Amino acid sequence: MNLQYVIKDIVRKTDTKIILLVIDGLGGIPHPTTGKTELEAAATPNLDKLANQYICGMIIPVSYGITPGSGPAHLALFGYDPFKYEIGRGVLESLGLGIELTSRDLSCRGNFATLDYDKNIVVDRRAGRIPTEKNREICALIQSKISKIEDVEVKIVAGKEHRFVVVFRGEGLSDKITENDPQKEGKPPNAITPLEKEAEKTASIVNKFLNEVKNILSKHYPANYILLRGFAKYPEMPSMSEIYKLTPAAIATYPMYKGLATLVGMKVLPVPGETIEDEINVLKSNFGAYDFFYLHVKKSDSYGEDGNFEKKVEILSEVDRFIPDILSLNPDVFVITGDHSTPSAMKSHSWHPLPIIISAKYAEKANTYVKKFCERECMNGALGIFPAINVMPLVLSYAGKLDKFGA
Amino acid sequence: MNLQYVIKDIVRKTDTKIILLVIDGLGGIPHPTTGKTELEAAATPNLDKLANQYICGMIIPVSYGITPGSGPAHLALFGYDPFKYEIGRGVLESLGLGIELTSRDLSCRGNFATLDYDKNIVVDRRAGRIPTEKNREICALIQSKISKIEDVEVKIVAGKEHRFVVVFRGEGLSDKITENDPQKEGKPPNAITPLEKEAEKTASIVNKFLNEVKNILSKHYPANYILLRGFAKYPEMPSMSEIYKLTPAAIATYPMYKGLATLVGMKVLPVPGETIEDEINVLKSNFGAYDFFYLHVKKSDSYGEDGNFEKKVEILSEVDRFIPDILSLNPDVFVITGDHSTPSAMKSHSWHPLPIIISAKYAEKANTYVKKFCERECMNGALGIFPAINVMPLVLSYAGKLDKFGA
Secondary structure, eight states, X not given: OOHHHHHHHHBOOOSOOEEEEEETTBBOOOOTTTOOOHHHHSOOHHHHHHHHHSXXXXXXXXXXXXXXXXXXXXXXXXXXOTTTSOOOHHHHHHHHTTOOOOTTEEEEEEEEEEEETTTTEEEETTTTTOOHHHHHHHHHHHHHHOSEETTEEEEEEEOSTTEEEEEEESTTOOSOBOOSOOSSTTSOXXXXXXXXXXXXXXXXXXXXXXXXXXXXXXXXXTSOEEEEEEEEEOOOOOOHHHHHOOOEEXXXXXXXXXXXXXXXXXXXXXXXXXXXXXXXXXXXXXXXXXXXXXXXXXXXXXXXXXXXXXXXXXXXXXXXXXXXXXXXXXXXXXXXXXXXBOOTTTTSOBOOOEEEEEEETTOTTOOSSOOSSSHHHHTTSTTOEEEGGGHHHHHHHHTTOBOOSOO | OOHHHHHHHHBOOOSOOEXXXXXXXXXXXXXXXXXXOHHHHSOOHHHHHHHHHSEEEEEEXXXXXXXXXXXXXXXXXXXXXXXXXXXXXXXXXXXXXXXXXXXXXXXXXXEEEEEETTTTEEEXXXXXXXXXXXXXXXXXXXXXXXXXXXXXXEEEEEOSTTEEEEEEESTTOOSOBOOSOOSSTTBOOOXXXXXXXXXXXXXXXHXXXXXXXXXXXXXXXXXXXXXXXXXXXXXXXXXXXXXXXXXXXEEOSXXXXXXXXXXXTOEEOOOSSSSHXXXXXXXXXXXXXXXXXXXXXXXXXXXXXXXXXXXXXXXXXXXXXXXXXXXXXXXXXXXXXXXXXXXXTTTSOBOOOXXXXXXXXXXXXXXXXXXXXXXXXXXXXXXXXXEGGGHHHHHHHHTTXXXXXXX
């Protein structure tokens, strides 16, 4: 039984308001010399007070021992089973580049590559990692010459170095096709072939596209060829308004998170700037118009990925200083958590559980031991250690939006 | 979505090494007079130190309130859903007697019984619990007269008292047949009948076997008949090397655990002797050749089953003395847990959760309160209280063998 179907049956529209603050890569592990995690090292008096006054726990992003990417981690937080709703690599890259996708779109990742035209073998899968500038230039060149293949629109968007994204927009496209990337140098590129009958049109379109690109690039050594992979259709998933009867809004500065919010039907509010303060201002000025706010702080994750313990600590302390501003809006439910851990010591996402606070009516004074918002104290909180997929049902209940299940 | 499929997709081969120490029946409940569990009464300074330095929790073997047999408890520890992979009784008994099974084999349990030949009713389902000696003698007699029924090989192996095992080895055998055991005395034995078309050959073979045995035993009162039940085919399950890309080895002294290890594709290393020291020596001399070691200590469970609190405590203290030896091998991940609880006070397996330590890089200093390796402290560990099926994903992550799930 899908939990979301149960929720859909018992949820009702109310005028209570929810703020979900997602501090990206929040969780950490003890620093090898001080023995303190980033949260333990940060000055977070406001969060500590909330942790002490309300209910805490630790969330497991996707499943024990599983290190999630941003996609599955966010889906789980929004109440979507990340094993059921997989977001293909092409879609995620498109979202990351800020491309607005529609349900007709087929996305894929591209690499500029070097092809030995005489032998027809790929000699460099990354075309010597051409600079981003050059990449933009070649993408613009291709786009100027190809905008459509038959009735399918084609959009090419440059990424970093040799990477780009192609979006095919049209009717009846399928992601059940093979990739032309041979994955190894010294091999010829593969033909794109359909993996099912319904994908024949798509394979033919993509092959024609590749041929046209080849004609355009043949003299552009080292970037004289392209390799495509990670074909993915825009995933069909029910919206948060459909499932939860919410009117949700997203406040984020990075394209991928705005894209993920769009996937679940949130309205993405434009943020004029990149700071947490800019985001809080957007929250304040839109607080009347929505009943669910996904507020995303990115830099904690970025510094974690860089292995910069001190800077991650600074971001956590900075977030803390805005907590009174958020509280002044009097949300009915204010949730503070992250999507996953990004321990500075590991310089990457990890599988470690991470803290959560739910501050709301009926969540007061629920913990015995929690005096600080950190891993070691929240693990003894009244919410226990639990999979993140359960956050939304909890939040909806604390918001007074869930009726009794069964009689 | 099956968790193992997810793992299979993201796991990679590395040269890190894992030791899983399974102290059978590890968990206990407080002694009625001292109020201490076996682990609390044991002298375990080395385990206590690990519990304090690394990450702890409590595992639920199969599901809340479920007392598992050794089969499901071990499967869960190895990451196999014990509700999906059922090991039939006949197979488990065969493994317990040290029979090496193949995928063609159909196993069942047998009882010598007393049949009233005139009335054709079973008058004693256990043939007066004949001595094991007698059992061996009759089994040898039957085996000497029957080695094959048609194209199916037959193997009869004596167990204890009136119990034995029969293995039918051949093509196209099925366990979808009824049993001849009427389950009650005073009733005639049932005919073996097929429960599906594909089982007709098997039913015919087993009925022929029963008739031949009847001819052989008719004069062997009280053991003048046999009752068969628990027919089970060797279960098809993916190997640990297939799912986890591991090269796993098992070090155990009791046949059933060697058999369980074989089921999941481990190499069973011969142990010359029966002591923990013998097992540790095998671990040491084979440490270079494998990357996963299942190390099984049996006697903690045996003494628990006997209700011998003091002897169980002694075994736990003995295990502790070998911890430095194991640590001297520098495994990347060292897990200490059990398959289930066997509280001496209950003289049986039980459903109680039991402690686990995972000692590994990135698992350091994770718990606030745990000072001792015991039930009451580990329940406050950073791993929380969680189903044992999640142990393998955690262990693989701590061993650096899992890539990110999704992007």
